[in-house]
Amino acid sequence: MTRYISATAVATLVDDFDRSPAYAGLAEALRALIADGRIAHGARLPSERELTDALAVSRTTVTRAYAALRDRGYAEARRGAGTFTRVPGGPSRAPDRVLTPRTDGSALIDLNCAAAPAPPGVGAAYESAMAELPGYLVDHGYYPVGLPELQRAIAASYVARGLPTDPDQIMVTPGALAATAVVASAMTGPGDRIVAEVPGYPNAAGALGVRSTRLVGASLDVDGWDLAGIAATIRQSAPRLVHTIPDFQNPTGNLMLDDQREEYAAALASARTVALVDEAHQALALEDQRMPLPMAAHVEAAGGEAITVGSTSKMLWGGLRVGWIRAPHARMDALTQARLTLDLGVPVFEQLVAAHLLRDPADILAAHRERLRRQRDVLVAAVARELPEWRFRTPAGGLALWCELPRAEASSLALEAESRGVVFAPGPVFSAEGGYERFVRIPWTRPADELEQAVSTIAEAWSSEQASGTRRTPERVMVA
Ligand SMILES: Cc1ncc(COP(=O)(O)O)c(C=O)c1O
Structure with a gap:
């Protein structure tokens, strides 16, 4: 999936960038926006001509700004296609994973840890703090x-x-x-x-x-x-x-x-x-x-x-x-x-x-909650559709769905799902006293497409467990 950000949108975002010199100020403003997720990873930037017009600067300013961005690892030129944003370290390091499907080759979907990526705006706070340090x-x-x-x-x-x-x-x-x-x-x-x-x-x-x-x-x-x-x-x-x-x-x-x-x-x-x-x-x-x-x-x-x-x-x-x-x-x-x-x-x-x-967390929190709400709704719909015999209440907040299975097979199911590339925490993890084999916790902290894929995989693992009747016991470390 490729996204495009218009020259007008870039002009609004960079607003009154530092013009001494202008190319460096523009490059820095763009870098901060990409690092913070406000311009998404993998987005196609406007052409140099379009941005030159939108910012009312010289063409050289934009050419040099894009070159500086490439030198610092925040953009790449693709022959015949334009200039695309990137983040040093690759897509798995990009701040806005919701809009960026994983392309880093890692097959595992980790739903063991109920913790979300940083919402846009967190990176900018690091930059402000740097100025105060x-x-x-x-x-x-x-x-x-x-x-x-x-x-x-x-x-x-x-x-x-x-x-x-x-x-x-x-x-x-x-x-x-x-x-x-x-x-x-x-x-x-x-x-x-x-x-x-x-x-x-x-x-x-x-x-x-x-x-x-x-x-x-x-x-x-x-x-x-x-x-x-x-x-x-x-x-x-x-x-x-x-x-x-x-x-x-x-x-x-x-x-x-x-x-x-x-x-x-x-x-x-x-x-x-x-x-x-x-x-x-x-x-x-x-x-x-x-x-x-x-x-x-x-x-x-x-x-x-x-x-x-x-x-x-x-x-x-x-x-x-x-x-x-x-x-x-x-x-x-x-x-x-x-x-x-x-x-x-x-x-x-x-x-x-x-x-x-x-x-002043209001704006950042609103975006964070909005993203989590969308992901929660995707997860709820996917579990209801693919695992109709599972029971759960839809929480009005937080990060995870606590699902009750019709049979006490959570640990064994978690192992089977892991062998198929999805990791999540079975009920017994949440009880020092044991038990809770009828429960699993599935967080909605991953991007929607991963959640859909994860639930399909868990549903396959569930059917295969039901068909084979095997049981296994995992040992897992949990952090969140
Ligand atoms: C209820 C609860 N308390 C504390 C923590 C850990 O928080 P922190 O990362 O601030 O140590 C978690 C993490 O999942 C949690 O769910």
């Missing part, structure tokens, strides 16, 4: 609780969601998982009990277990949280922490509603247990719906205590590796002490990028 090089560069401007941006995002928060209640970490490990390290010791959702995000369960704690499962079914069961579990086990993922829970995709949060918060407060709330997916509402109040707001209103972990990973891009903890003032010292035994802070550059993105 020199101002920080004169200092030592250690910010164990975070760069003050990023703490402020994160605190403001909670205030906007209805949860009053001071910047000094925020600690920046290298992702939500690292944040979870800091909280577990500060708050628990050997033998302490922690209640965690089952099925749940397995890496969080691993992080919560680092201090030889004992995990107690609170089960969740396809329809959501069993609040009476969770309240009973909390009463009986008197846990130090209760870990919950109320926003598009991983892996079920369930969203806890305000009245459920209120009931949950009352159970936590009456047991004097601290809630550890993982909000990694909270920004991914795909129906333009109003989101419930943050769980911490309900817990605090009930007189209880909540520590929240958040992240830019699912909201923007996993490669940024920036997350955070939001905690009551009184916990910050202990959390900081615990953190200092693990690391001394997040790189300044990435914090500057995150601060840029979080100060």
Whole structure:
């Protein structure tokens, strides 16, 4: 598939490029747009004549700009066809994979990791951060609780969601998982009990277990949280922490509603247990719906205590590796002490990028959600069409479909699908206690054409499994 970008569109995008000298400014503006995905990988650029007219510059300016772009690996000339954009490292490195079918020869479709490519606009934030970095090089560069401007941006995002928060209640970490490990390290010791959702995000369960704690499962079914069961579990086990993922829970995709949060918060407060709330997916509402109040707001209103972990990973891009903890003032010292035994802070550059993105994320997030919504709808239609005996609820946000199979064969199916080139996580991955062989998680984080192809392959694997009746057991590492 070849796309074409018109001279008028390029002229609008490069707008007032630096003209000293003009060819270099134009080349740089085009490079930034390609690197950021706003001009797609593999697109045909306008001819030199067309762009010369549209920009009202000399032909030499455009000729030299295209040559500079080619020299830096962001364009290639194809004889008789024109100049096409590219990204150093090839198509698999291109930021906008939705519009770019994989042509890198890799046969495997990886649906094991529920994480999407960066939406357009993330690359530009790196460029803005680069311009700010020199101002920080004169200092030592250690910010164990975070760069003050990023703490402020994160605190403001909670205030906007209805949860009053001071910047000094925020600690920046290298992702939500690292944040979870800091909280577990500060708050628990050997033998302490922690209640965690089952099925749940397995890496969080691993992080919560680092201090030889004992995990107690609170089960969740396809329809959501069993609040009476969770309240009973909390009463009986008197846990130090209760870990919950109320926003598009991983892996079920369930969203806890305000009245459920209120009931949950009352159970936590009456047991004097601290809630550890993982909000990694909270920004991914795909129906333009109003989101419930943050769980911490309900817990605090009930007189209880909540520590929240958040992240830019699912909201923007996993490669940024920036997350955070939001905690009551009184916990910050202990959390900081615990953190200092693990690391001394997040790189300044990435914090500057995150601060840029979080100060004004609306446009980038809208594009990200729109892309995810389209992919979710493609996945839902494909599974309904090709695997009609599978059951699922369509989540109103998040990144994945949690499918119930008519028979307990998820692990074996995952192996069969892998042998045919599609990798995904079977249900048992999400439960330290075992079980969930009737479930699989299929994320919608890949481009639509890959999702269609993946579901066809999984359907073939499913039919072949049914025909042969064989079972196998995989061992797999999961990251997201
Ligand atoms: C619920 C949940 N929390 C945390 C993470 C990890 O986030 P981060 O990349 O910020 O460490 C994930 C990743 O899948 C997740 O699903």
